[in-house]
Amino acid sequence: MPAARYEASVLLPRDELHRTVSRVVRAIPRGRVLSYSRVAVLAGLPGRARLIGKVMARIGSQLPWWRVLRADRTMAEEVREKQARRLKAEGVKVGASGRVPRSAFLPIGDEALHRRIRRGAR
Numbered sequence: 001m002p003a004a005r006y007e008a009s010v011l012l013p014r015d016e017l018h019r020t021v022s023r024v025v026r027a028i029p030r031g032r033v034l035s036y037s038r039v040a041v042l043a044g045l046p047g048r049a050r051l052i053g054k055v056m057a058r059i060g061s062q063l064p065w066w067r068v069l070r071a072d073r074t075m076a077e078e079v080r081e082k083q084a085r086r087l088k089a090e091g092v093k094v095g096a097s098g099r100v101p102r103s104a105f106l107p108i109g110d111e112a113l114h115r116r117i118r119r120g121a122r
Contacts, residue, residue, distance in 0.1 A: 027116035028067040
């Protein structure tokens with residue numbers, strides 16, 4: 001498998017990295033969200049939120065990308081309108097500032113989420 005260097009200290013087979021991130025993001029249920037940093041932890045890459053962002057930029061169109069937010073519970077400016085619209089359609093409250101309430105975030109220890117990740121949620 002060809003290796004993809006996304007950050008100086010991370011060298012993983014590209015396909016494996018993409019599959020792992022995809023599995024985690026697809027496991028996020030409708031109406032719930034995770035931060036890039038939590039996706040990184042669940043993908044076995046703690047401290048690599050920026051790496052997750054780079055992978056999402058590359059393959060995000062194939063995923064429910066709108067369910068992944070910044071750690072401060074906001075959306076990136078360039079996609080805020082589209083992301084807010086999609087989140088609202090799933091029942092997520094989005095404040096005027098683009099901030100999502102903490103209650104929309106899945107707890108990192110959510111067993112149902114872990115089961116969905118292990119099953120390879122689609």
